[in-house]
Amino acid sequence: MGDECVLPPHDGAALALSIVVCVGVVLSYIPQILRIILAKSSVGLSPWFLFLGTTSSWSATLNLVVLQWPLLRCIFSSMQWAYVEHLMGVLQTGLQQTMFTLIFILFMIYYKVDAPVRRKRRMPRSRRRAADTERLQPPVLESHDSSGSESDFESIQTHVHRTYGAVASREAPTHDTLMTHAHQHQHYENIPPAMRGILERHHLPGEDEIHGKIGSVHEKRLAVHLVWVTLVYLLIICTVSATLIAVHAHHRYLQHWAGLLGLAGAALAACQYVPQIWHTARAGLVRSVSTTTMLVQVPGSLVFMYALAGRDGVNWTTLMPYMAAAVLQSVLLVLCIAWKIRQRRQGVDDYGRSIHAGALR
Numbered sequence: 424m425g426d427e428c429v430l431p432p433h434d435g436a437a438l439a440l441s442i443v444v445c446v447g448v449v450l451s452y453i454p455q456i457l458r459i460i461l462a463k464s465s466v467g468l469s470p471w472f473l474f475l476g477t478t479s480s481w482s483a484t485l486n487l488v489v490l491q492w493p494l495l496r497c498i499f500s501s502m503q504w505a506y507v508e509h510l511m512g513v514l515q516t517g518l519q520q521t522m523f524t525l526i527f528i529l530f531m532i533y534y535k536v537d538a539p540v541r542r543k544r545r546m547p548r549s550r551r552r553a554a555d556t557e558r559l560q561p562p563v564l565e566s567h568d569s570s571g572s573e574s575d576f577e578s579i580q581t582h583v584h585r586t587y588g589a590v591a592s593r594e595a596p597t598h599d600t601l602m603t604h605a606h607q608h609q610h611y612e613n614i615p616p617a618m619r620g621i622l623e624r625h626h627l628p629g630e631d632e633i634h635g636k637i638g639s640v641h642e643k644r645l646a647v648h649l650v651w652v653t654l655v656y657l658l659i660i661c662t663v664s665a666t667l668i669a670v671h672a673h674h675r676y677l678q679h680w681a682g683l684l685g686l687a688g689a690a691l692a693a694c695q696y697v698p699q700i701w702h703t704a705r706a707g708l709v710r711s712v713s714t715t716t717m718l719v720q721v722p723g724s725l726v727f728m729y730a731l732a733g734r735d736g737v738n739w740t741t742l743m744p745y746m747a748a749a750v751l752q753s754v755l756l757v758l759c760i761a762w763k764i765r766q767r768r769q770g771v772d773d774y775g776r777s778i779h780a781g782a783l784r
Contacts, residue, residue, distance in 0.1 A: 441511035444730045447723050452522040454715035465530040467710025470646035471698035473527040475691045478656050480520035482688030483744045485664050487516050489681040536640045685740025692744035696751030709759050709773040717756040724749035
């Protein structure tokens, strides 16, 4: 098998360019990572965008691994420092795949929803309604009758305290007071939906809600489902790729599978930025999307593809996902710049908060 290992000649310029690209890939994602961590919110990023981007980048990486497997096999069989330059193509795509997957992970960690998340009690609807009706019956107050808004608030608070176990206070109840007591004693879920609606409609919004950093429960559930779909997809393509590489020695099978991975990656990448463009357009705000990352990546994608195209075994199926992503990312960048200009005119930051309150850059 040693006579089959023919490595391409050394190319110092290509090696230097690949190193620059690898460093640039990592640095380009740093602003997006820092933006999510510092804001402690990932609201504004589309879960569909992250799902499509993650699956597309993994498909593109495995496409290159399968196409370059004869070369990689030779490198692994006689590992020498001089052969490292021939691994740069895989390292290049692998870094982008890793960074995008990390963004998806951070999205799940920092995505906030309206708390507390309501869970439906598992009982027949008729019994639930009967229980709610019984609980909503006004309690007999021991204190003397009073009138006025403060007395009304105290009556509500006393009712919540007696019926659901929350701690009562003589202060005018606010959302924070009622919710804090309810959470401390884990009785919030015992409050019927009607009463919860009253409490939630008459509260001052929290800081994250004011700043647009609170997402929806529906979108969080969607993201969780997409994470599971992503894991299943990655398990399938990794298993098939490893099986074909290990079992089938015929180069033809590897070429066909690599082509399929390339087409899948291109299709996913072509759709990748559409949900994010729609998401950002509807919001009318940039939110957690980093324009700095895109300003680096849009022109950098041309250098990325040029460096990748010079690698041995690479064909048009490898470059398709990156070409499709570069075009649509340019559209998203233009949209975000337009929203940035409008936000500046309106005096608000990326989350819709007044600039004087301190914008997150």
